[in-house]
Amino acid sequence: MRITFATEAAPGRRNEDFVGATPEVLVLLDGAGTPDGSGSGCIHGVDWYVRSLGSTLLANMVQDDGTLTEVLGNGIKAVASLHDFVCDLTHPGSPSATVVMVRRTTDDLEFLVLADSVLLLDLVGESEPTVVCDDREALVGRTHRSVMDTLANGSPEHHAAHREYVETMRGHRNREGGFWVAAVDPLTAERSLTGTFPADRVRAIALLSDGASRLADRFGLATWREVLDIMEGAGPVELVRRVREAERTDPQGSRWPRTKIHDDATAAYCLLG
Numbered sequence: 001m002r003i004t005f006a007t008e009a010a011p012g013r014r015n016e017d018f019v020g021a022t023p024e025v026l027v028l029l030d031g032a033g034t035p036d037g038s039g040s041g042c043i044h045g046v047d048w049y050v051r052s053l054g055s056t057l058l059a060n061m062v063q064d065d066g067t068l069t070e071v072l073g074n075g076i077k078a079v080a081s082l083h084d085f086v087c088d089l090t091h092p093g094s095p096s097a098t099v100v101m102v103r104r105t106t107d108d109l110e111f112l113v114l115a116d117s118v119l120l121l122d123l124v125g126e127s128e129p130t131v132v133c134d135d136r137e138a139l140v141g142r143t144h145r146s147v148m149d150t151l152a153n154g155s156p157e158h159h160a161a162h163r164e165y166v167e168t169m170r171g172h173r174n175r176e177g178g179f180w181v182a183a184v185d186p187l188t189a190e191r192s193l194t195g196t197f198p199a200d201r202v203r204a205i206a207l208l209s210d211g212a213s214r215l216a217d218r219f220g221l222a223t224w225r226e227v228l229d230i231m232e233g234a235g236p237v238e239l240v241r242r243v244r245e246a247e248r249t250d251p252q253g254s255r256w257p258r259t260k261i262h263d264d265a266t267a268a269y270c271l272l273g
């Protein structure tokens with residue numbers, strides 16, 4: 001497999017995305033940020049959580065023969081045990097992350113997607129990529145973001161509405177009828193979208209955090225096919241550059257309402273041999 005990736009923090013902030021790969025596996029996580037003034041019950045922070053869970057998953061996907069769901073469940077449990085004696089893991093804002101995992105075995109390509117990062121599968125003989133994205137958070141969020149989306153990013157009113165939005169969404173996190181992310185409970189792994197394709201049917205794959213996928217799914221400036229073509233031709237760095245370029249044309253979020261003007265953006269591309 002030929003793997004390339006790029007990751008870039010939102011300007012002036014710590015990167016709360018994680019990406020890693022070995023010759024057989026890829027992992028991408030996107031940590032859910034905590035707005036200034038909101039608590040989390042954790043002294044470590046979201047960037048610590050995503051790096052701890054991401055590196056644990058990467059190691060265990062290589063060493064463990066269990067299913068990806070089992071590897072994720074065990075990883076969530078292992079990271080919880082690293083801080084449950086000093087942090088309040090019952091806090092509704094405890095650090096959480098989206099997860100995309102891909103593993104190549106002798107004959108197959110296995111995948112797992114939890115929450116709103118995107119997996120694109122470029123299948124042999126098909127012009128349009130297969131898109132795997134868990135839209136449960138977006139569906140719940142749609143009913144709570146209408147006020148925030150009318151306000152200019154950077155204004156005190158937007159900041160207050162964003163904080164209220166995040167705190168409202170916490171009430172739907174890892175609950176029946178809500179949405180599911182990796183946080184504290186290993187059983188949330190069972191809510192992931194999973195699947196397997198014969199490896200010889202898959203030409204290439206791409207993993208995107210929502211800060212990178214927004215070029216297609218929020219801005220509508222590229223199709224998924226074009227996203228794959230950019231990554232194959234010029235590389236993931238070029239995809240992130242185009243996202244930043246588009247964001248700078250809409251500095252207050254009036255054309256494309258969004259919680260953050262710039263988000264951490266991560267893109268990984270893998271061409272199967």
Ligand SMILES: [Zn+2]
Pocket residue numbers: 041042043044045083086087
């Ligand atoms: Zn902690």
